[in-house]
Amino acid sequence: MITGKEFKEIRNLKGLSLRDIAKCCNVSAQLIGQIENDKKAFTENNYKQIIDALYLATIAKTNSEINKKK
Numbered sequence: 001m002i003t004g005k006e007f008k009e010i011r012n013l014k015g016l017s018l019r020d021i022a023k024c025c026n027v028s029a030q031l032i033g034q035i036e037n038d039k040k041a042f043t044e045n046n047y048k049q050i051i052d053a054l055y056l057a058t059i060a061k062t063n064s065e066i067n068k069k070k
Contacts, residue, residue: 001042001047002051003038004035004036004037004038004042005036005038007035007036007050007054008036008037010054011036011054014054014057014058014061015061016054016057016058016061017029018032018033018036020057020060020061021050021053021054021057022053023053023057024052024053024054024056024057024060025046025049025050025052025053026049027046027049027050031046032050035050
């Protein structure tokens with residue numbers, strides 16, 4: 001399991017915002033920020049949602065960038 005800090009580093013490396021992730025997993029950007037800053041712990045459910053959202057948001061951003069180049 002990754003830590004909130006590690007999640008934040010991955011999110012930033014991928015160029016994704018808190019809102020990008022929050023939108024994909026139907027939680028608030030505030031909750032994502034609290035998790036990243038270790039003010040709230042991942043629950044089993046939101047951990048899976050956030051990891052999936054990181055993947056989905058990365059794909060969406062990549063597809064968006066590809067479509068802009070066309």
